[in-house]
Amino acid sequence: MNRRRLASTLVGFAIFLVGALTVVLPGTRSLIPVEALLALAGNDYLLVAVPGVVAVVVLAAVLIRQAVTGVETASTPPVEGVPTGEPPGSDLDALFDGGPGGIGDGSAERRERVRRRLRRAAIDTLARQDGCSRPAAAERVATGDWTDDEVAAATLAEERADGGWTSRSARGRFRLRARRTAEAIARLSEGEES
């Protein structure tokens, strides 16, 4: 039981005991300003009805909440299935698809990190497929001489005409460019690019 519940329960019991005391010892009634409260409320019906209605409303709310959401219980471990995990690349797919956490919402630094990852994958794949050295592969990626896809080539090229990925227009296009580049790298790996 948390402190708030304990305090409210103690207050409730205290008031209940005062009420019970007035029944057992009628003389104590004079100590409670009942008349003043009645004058404030207007009549005795209101004085009784308001707390009663509040109690009934709260009771109904608790019952409805439990019927709708159920009682909070501990969850049991999922023992029937095998241990599973997210598929590799799911982080990139989430980035390409946009939405919360997507590239479009990310910082310029984050977009640059994605670009560096794509560039490294392109260099490694080119070196593996063509049997060239990594510096030679890096040179070809820098000049765009690794794919027929002009968008992919421009995405990883060192010189960009639009002034980088920080501008609003570039940011909007980067998601599509990154996806095109990833697809071009996959084609390169399968030997479909030259």
Place this chain on the structure above:
Amino acid sequence: MVALALVAAAVALLAKQPRVLLVAGVAVAYASYPHLTTPPDPSLSLDRSVDPASPAPDEPVSVRVTLRNDGDRTLPDVSVVDGVPALARVVSGTPRHATALRPGESATWTYEVAVDPGLHRFRPATVLARDASGGTEVETTVDAPTELDCPTARETRPPLDPTLPFPGAVESETSGTGTAFARLGEYHPGDPLGRIDWRRFARTGDLATVEFRERHQAAVLVCADARPAACRGPPDRIHGAARCLSGAGRLVAALADRDVPVGFASLGPSLCWHRPSRSPAAVAATRCAIAAHPALDAGYPTDEQRDEAADGDEDGEQAAAPREFERQREQLRARLDGRQLVLLSPLCDDFPVETAATLSAVAPVTVIAPDPIDSDGAGAGGRLAAVERTNRIARLRGAGVDVIEWERDEALPAALARSREGLAR
């Protein structure tokens, strides 16, 4: 709630309103009931029997579970989930049960599982005991150590000759002098007369030399990549770290079967280490440790473990490995002491590549790489991850490390046999 109801009751008493007092009394009773009952204090014992205890792969195993209330109070509401081994499949019935137990009373239920080769250890059963009102719930676990030992197929031969090129006690793949027959080889002038197959010469007139298996020293360390980064896999399929542990268990059993001293290590939240040994007790302890490895738990990795293990870049850029993993790699390097290393890793990131390349400078290293990617339904990100993994394999091979690719739906013996055929060609 109780307080409100008590306020209403007090006001009803003061104002002499019996109807309101009645309503308040109902509310007080309803809200107070969970606090009036005492919380359950379960004292339980569990008995579990399996039949057969050494099943064939995919053979249904009947599991009979009995839960007994050893306490002196009735447990009005008990929910139990048996601790099915992490890599077992429930094929019939359910490991879950709900019941009420009086003192001394027991409840029994059965279900069936199927397993792949290897040692499978049941985990503690989880029990939720509630009081009569349902307002108080106690969670506890009850353990009854039970194992399923599905024999490792004989074809699970080690992926490499597990011996070192020094005289010892283990028969190697190398032909030469020894006592166990290996094959008939071509005769070379100068071969010892005692090793010439004279019967064959008498029968065919051809000279051939009998070659024996040389006996060498041997020690193999099987290491599984159980880092959070390895816990990736196709949807609804076993993730890479669990496949590595499953494969490690089979290799340990296969190597021990050949009387090769075998040890086990795993990279993860902390370095798990079992020194190579050929003692049956040590091998059994190693296999138990693999079967009960924390990376097989459904809750692994937690978000906190994943954050700690992340290289600080959610976009997968190749940054330096966290210091903890670098420390584990150094520990492994110090303890390897020239033993051969078989590293199982799905190669989802660069760390295992750097580890294998680093350790190959001090010991022979073979990497077994279970494929965690389903390229068929993958998006552009999944296909790029597959390309990155292929590049990592190429880098390992370029560094002189043998890599055995363990395909998604392939059994480990098939992958090892395919590798041997490839090496033989």
